[in-house]
Amino acid sequence: MNKLSTLTQLLRFMLPYRRYWIGAMIALLFTAGITLAIGQGVRLVIDKGFVAGSVTQLNQAILVLIVMAVLMAIGTFVRFYLVSWLGERVTADIRQAVFDNVIGLHPSFFETNRSGEIMSRLTTDTTLLQSIIGSSFSMALRSLVTTSGALIMLFVTNIKLSLIIVAGVPLILLPILIFGRRVRALARKSQDSIADVGSYAGEAIQQIKTVQSYTQELHESRAFGLEVDSAFSIAQKRIRQRASLMAMVILLVFGALSGMLWVGGYDVITGAMTAGELGAFVFYALIVAMGVGTMSEVYGELQRAVGATERLMELLDAQSEIQAPDKEAATDTTNLRAELRLNDVSFNYPSRPDQAALADFSLTFSEGTITALVGPSGAGKSTVFELLLRFYDPQRGQIFFDTADLRDLDPRELRQQIALVSQQPALFTANVIENIRYGRNDASTEEVIAAAKAAYAHEFIERLPQGYYSDLGEQGVRLSGGQKQRIAIARAILNDRRILLLDEATSALDTESEHKVQLALDTLMQGRTTIIIAHRLSTILHADQIVVMDQGSVVAMGRHEELLQSSELYSRLAELQFKADARERASVE
Secondary structure (H helix, E strand, O other): OOHHHHHHHHHHHHHHHHHHHHHHHHHHHHHHHHHHHHHHHHHHHHHHHHHOOOHHHHHHHHHHHHHHHHHHHHHHHHHHHHHHHHHHHHHHHHHHHHHHHHOOOOOOHHHHOOHHHHHHHHHHHHHHHHHHHHHHHHHHHHHHHHHHHHHHHHHHHOHHHHHHHHHOHHHHHHHHHHHHHHHHHHHHHHHHHHHHHHHHHHHHHHOHHHHHHOOOHHHHHHHHHHHHHHHHHHHHHHHHHHHHHHHHHHHHHHHHHHHHHHHHHHHHHHOOOOHHHHHHHHHHHHHHHHHHHHHHHHHHHHHHHHHHHHHHHHHHHOOOOOOOOOOOOOOOHHHOOOOEEEEEEEEEOOOOOOOEEEEEEEEEEOOOOEEEEEOOOOOOHHHHHHHHOOOOOOOEEEEEEOOEEHHHOOHHHHHOOEEEEOOOOOOOOOEHHHHHOOOOOOOOHHHHHHHHHHOOOHHHHHOOOOHHHOEOOHHHOOOOHHHHHHHHHHHHHHHOOOEEEEEOOOOOOOHHHHHHHHHHHHHHHOOOEEEEEOOOHHHOOOOOEEEEEEOOEEEEEEOHHHHHHHOHHHHHHHHHHHHHHHHHHHHHO
């Protein structure tokens, strides 16, 4: 992505607020005009006051300068407020637009892009962008306008001296262009390295119990230190380039000023120009010098803005591989039977293109039936769920919801027919009610409580410090595994979907809780199409069909008693499971 296209995309977010930009530009031009007029005020003070020796004219000239200062203060207030407001507003819009796009991307995107990296772009990069739009960009515009105006006034005041200043401009622009490119490249690397630091820290903190249980605090601290030092090293190179740029510009600018002062002083001594004209010329020359210095400093900041914008626009332009059909062509799911069917499906995860998760897989989940998927780890059971929810599309074969291909359905409408209870229940940093209500924001408190009671969660929720209004902490850290699972089941009960996907839904429960939840699930599953992934075979004895999977294929299918006789794999799994259950009961007794 080149710099021009990056800035064009950034301008797209600024266009809706053109009134604010116009107001800021008017205030900018107004203050620039006042600043340039002050130069003429300086000329009057010197020629009419100091040189002429007139107190009256001196007072008048000083009064003019005071009025100009008041007007400039008012204009500066308006400009600063409008530009700062725009920086905050545009940045907020970009942050929202990026998040809206990211939240709808296909899951495989997050297999190759770390969550910490994405969070860094949403926070660090947008904060940098806000600072630059609301401050640095304003300074650059102000310097550009005042410097251009001051150059014009230089020629108006004295052409010969102006030519000395202009002769130095190419020498000043050259280092800006050379160093600016290096700064931009280093700015992008610097932002990437900061993202790596945040990502590493976030992962270590998220897994803090594992880190501490394996006493890896020192190792993680050293590894984090390496990430920090790497980020610092890149930042150091960027700072060195910017410092070199600023030093070179200041040297050239003030070298030109020194030459100009020598020539101007000679002309004043010889009577070729007045002291007031030289004073005004020096004033304008200083404005040009400060303006160029500011622009050289801000140029580096703007290069950082381009780098940050590129990283944000990459997320904004990312396309989901799971696309909804046109609204006119999409099939309405409400009129379809709750039956799912996989026909000769083959699928490889994008991160593992050479390893088949499912191979020529065919299976039907009839409406109103309970189907259990069993098999060793890696058999493809969870992959079936991923495909049914259309988190991925298979490379070959088709998946049907009744008679409709999933590709002909809006993914949102499809998922609104399905309730998922995963092996690791997903809870959010919110209270109990908000977590159970997730997916049905319009549910009343009474409905939430009824769902909690059905999931046998009401009793322990009531014992929490604020009951249903208790905050659960990040990822429900304040609950036990079994309590988290029952909250997730209550959520599924409340959402009342036609299809249930239960991924080890009782795996985290003790024997008593498992019995209670199993009763709730038995009630919930009535009249619904239910698909269960289970390692604990004792929980699926009631299933209408049990599908035995291995290496992405169906190897056997039937009821429990049938499979004990016909499937060696199922028989072995059952034997291992029931031996484990017997040991567990013996240890309890």
